[in-house]
Amino acid sequence: MTAHPKSHPADDPTPPASANGSDLHLDLSPHGSRRTALAQALREAVRGGRLVAGTRLPPYRSLAADLGVARGTVADAYAELVAEGWFTARQGSGTRVAEGMPVRPVRPAAGPAPVPRAHRYDLTQGKPDPASFPRGAWSASARRALAAAPADAFGPGDPRGRPELRRALAEYLARARGVRTDAEHIVVCAGFANGLRLLAGLRPRDWAVEAYGLPFHHGILAAAGVRPYAVPIDGDGARTDALPARARTVLLTPAHQFPTGGPLLPARRTAAVEWARSTGGVILEDDYDGEFRYDRKPVGALQGLAPDRVVYAGSLSKSLSPALRLGWLVLPEALAGRVVAAKGQRESWTSAVDQLTFADFLDSGAYDRHVRRMRHRYRARRDHLVAALARRAPQVRVTGIAAGLHAVLDVPPGTESSALAAARGAGLLLDGLSEYRHPSAGDRDEISRQAPREGLVVGYAGLGDRGFAEAVEVLAGSLGALGTASGSLRSL
Known part of the structure; x- marks a missing residue:
C-alpha cells in the first residue's frame, strides 16, 4: 500500500466501512481520475447544501470502502479540499466542512403560490387542545411499556393489533361505554377513517348515512362506490324509523350526533336494532365525543344492545390527539375475520410502541384521569x-x-x-x-x-x-x- 504523508487529514486508524463515521452518498463521474471525480463530487455536495458547515466527513478508510476506491484516493481528495479551504482538518476531530463556503440556493419547484392564512383564530370543529396532551403521563407509560414489552412486539406482529391493547380496550370499553366484547373481536386500526375504509370495502354498496356528517367520511364512502341514502335528522338524532329496507349498513353517531348534537333517543336506538335484525343489516356506531358529556348522564354504546349487529368504532383523535393515529373496531364474530383479512399482513398498522403505551395508559388509570380533567x-x-x-x-x-x-x-x-x-x-x-x-x-x-x-x-x-x-x-x-x-x- 502506498505510504501517505502525515499532512493527510483525518488519518486515524479507525476500522473501515460502516463501523465508524457517517454514510455519505456521492456520484463519481466516469470521466477523469477517481481523485478528481471525488474532489468535484465533494465540492458539489457543499455547494448544493447537502454538506453544511461543521459536518464531519467519514474517515477516508470508511469512504474508500463505501465507494470502492483506494484509501489513498480519498486521502488525496480530502487533502486537496483542505488546501483549497473547503474542509478543515484537526487532530482528534477529523475532517469537517469549513465555515463560509458558497452554497447554491435551492429553487423550489414551479407551482402555485401558497395562499396566505388570513385568519387569526381557528374555531373549526374536531380539534382537541394540543397543549393539553399529557406528555408526562404518556412518557411514563411509554417507559413502562417498553421495559415490559416482549421481543415479539418488535416483529411483524398480529394485524388485529397488540394483545395487550386489545385486552385493555375490552376492559375499558365494557366499564366506561357498556360495550360487550372480548379481545378476540377487537381490531386496532389507524383511526376511525381507516376502519371506515375497511368496512366500506367489505359491506354491500347500499348504505344509510345521517343527513349531516363529516364530508371527509362521505368522500371515503363515495370512493368505495357506496350508494348512500340520507336519513333525516332532528333534535333527537337520526330518524331511525326512516331507515330504508334496501340498505345493508347504516352509519350512526348515537352518543352525540355530528354535528347537530344530541344523543339518539332510546326508542330510536331500539328501532335501529330492530331494523338491523329484520334486514340482516349492520350498524356502524361512530362513538363520536362519547367521552365528553357535561349536562347529562352517560349514554352507553348502542353496541351493548346488539353485539351481533353493531360494529363499534372509537379512536383517540378527540380524547388524546389525532397525531397518534390510533383507533379500534369492535366487531361481530361474523365480520371479525373478514376485516382482519382486508386489513392485510403489513399495511394499515398503528405503531406497536404506541399501542403498548396506550395499553399501559389505560391500565394505570391515566386515561380516565385525563378525560375527566x-x-x-x-x-x-x-x-x-x-x-x-x-x-x-x-x-x-x-x-x-x-x-x-x-x-x-x-x-x-x-x-x-x-x-x-x-x-x-x-x-x-x-x-x-x-x-x-x-x-x-x-x-x-x-x-x-x-x-x-x-x-x-x-x-x-x-x-x-x-x-x-x-x-x-x-x-x-x-x-x-x-x-x-x-x-x-x-x-x-
Missing part, C-alpha cells in the same frame, strides 16, 4: 362561549352543547352566509352548518318538509385558554353586529 376544561370553555353570545348576540341560538367539542349556532333563516362572512371577515376560521349536509339530502327534509337548518359550527377545544377567550369576543361581536332578529338565545 379535559371534561372540566372543555365545559368551562363551552360555558364561556354561551355566556358571551347571550350577552352580545342574543339572536343566536346555541345548540348541541350537552356533550362534545363544538357547538352549533343556529342563526335566523337566510343569514348563514352573511353570518359566516362576518365571522371570517373578523379573522375567524370556522364552518357553516350547510357544509356538513350530505350531498344526497334534498333541499327539504323528506319527513318534516322543512328547509335545512342554518348555522355556524364552532369548535371550542382547539385553542389555548387565552386565545379562545379572545376568539369568543371577536365571534360574539361579529354576530352581534348583524342585527337582532326576534327571539333570544337558548342553549340546549
